[in-house]
Amino acid sequence: MLDPYVLVGTPPISRYLSPVKRGSSIGAMEKIPKPVSVLGLGRMGSALAGALLGAGHEVTVWNRSPGKAAALAGRGAKVAGSVAEVTGLVLTCLSTYDDQQEVLDRISPGTVLVNLTSGTPEQARTAAKWAASRDIAYVDGVIMAVPQGIGGPSANILYGGAEAVLAEVRPVLESLGAVTYLGEDVGLPALYDLALLGIMWSTMSGYLHALALVGTEGVTAERFTPLALGWLDAVKSFLPPMGEETATGAYETEVSALDINAAGLALLVEASRAQGISTAVPRPIRELFDRAVAQGHGAHGISSVFEVIKQS
Known part of the structure; x- marks a missing residue:
């Protein structure tokens, strides 16, 4: 049985969930700039996109109100005209699961979706079932930080989902904060x-x-x-x-x-x-x-x- 306090690619951490610090040699993976999209540009979504840009990733952003993307575009982000344009690794950070589902219905199959929208365990599990039916790999996460802390040493994000999927996208996620893996159950982070x-x-x-x-x-x-x-x-x-x-x-x-x-x-x-x-x-x-x-x-x-x- 998978230890519930295991970071992907690392030995078990303490039972108090002290995450391995970013930059540690434990379970380190080479950080190569990768394309990633961020859907939702509220304070937290904008902070996520900004941290990814700061880490050198190729970032595409989308928001219902396009004006919120202007500052990020000025830093080099590509602005998607519609959700249908995003592919590959997609991070969502929207107000509610209802908002998210409305957006996700337009995402292409084959996407790797990391959901950072707050909700309940049942909402996360329902979203994961929907994603599986659409051939979308799904990881659920919750951000234990304020927007100003994203990308810094104090930011910790808890994740649940398939270990192999998280291992694949972890180099990108480490740009946002410490990665703490709770196990296969996507409902655990919520x-x-x-x-x-x-x-x-x-x-x-x-x-x-x-x-x-x-x-x-x-x-x-x-x-x-x-x-x-x-x-x-x-x-x-x-x-x-x-x-x-x-x-x-x-x-x-x-x-x-x-x-x-x-x-x-x-x-x-x-x-x-x-x-x-x-x-x-x-x-x-x-x-x-x-x-x-x-x-x-x-x-x-x-x-x-x-x-x-x-x-x-």
Whole structure:
């Protein structure tokens, strides 16, 4: 069985998905300029095309609004008059899967399609089935970076699909960022994407709630944020053992029991209400903790809330 944390052409990487850095000798492949097309020139699509041009590739671009291609054309990109003109390796970065499907219906058979449009696992799998019916090789990917980071050392793109296909196009994809291969299942990148974004959104929402709470007493973000960053460093150290506990179901703890944390959450909700701010962020978390306590996990660690989250 293919290890889910394998980069194409390289040994397994760590279970924390630390990708092999671009330029590393591990699994290195000669980077020869190749023709590639980019469909969709929003901020991210334009960044992708720009990075490919910067790496010396022959880039063709297409967008519904041709005016968005002007800057890239000035850098040497060829502007396609229609989607039917693109062949070979095609990258799509459109707003939705509906937009993408409308565009892809005009792509020629024999194309290698790397989809970088955000969606759900099921949407990716449906797109892959459609591609197979049209003799189009399909790889799904998700971009774990902002447009400004594309082509730089911090950009990481997660891919799923046939290993042989990804190996073929990897020299081009490495121009965009680190290549992290999750396996043959084209639905996995979207699943990872949404899971990781969930962590980001939850963390940011918690931070904004904290700013609102301390702000009721005149504490500024400038004063509070250094403490928040230090606290996040401490919190992230709990993630690996929590992950192991969810895998084994061994939730016993000598650190901090769930019922104590549930009581703390009740205080947070109460204080938020008393200070005149919304309880929309902590209240659902309190409800999860209370449900887990009611189901017998009060003496267990916080990771036992996982059992409640799994319930529909």
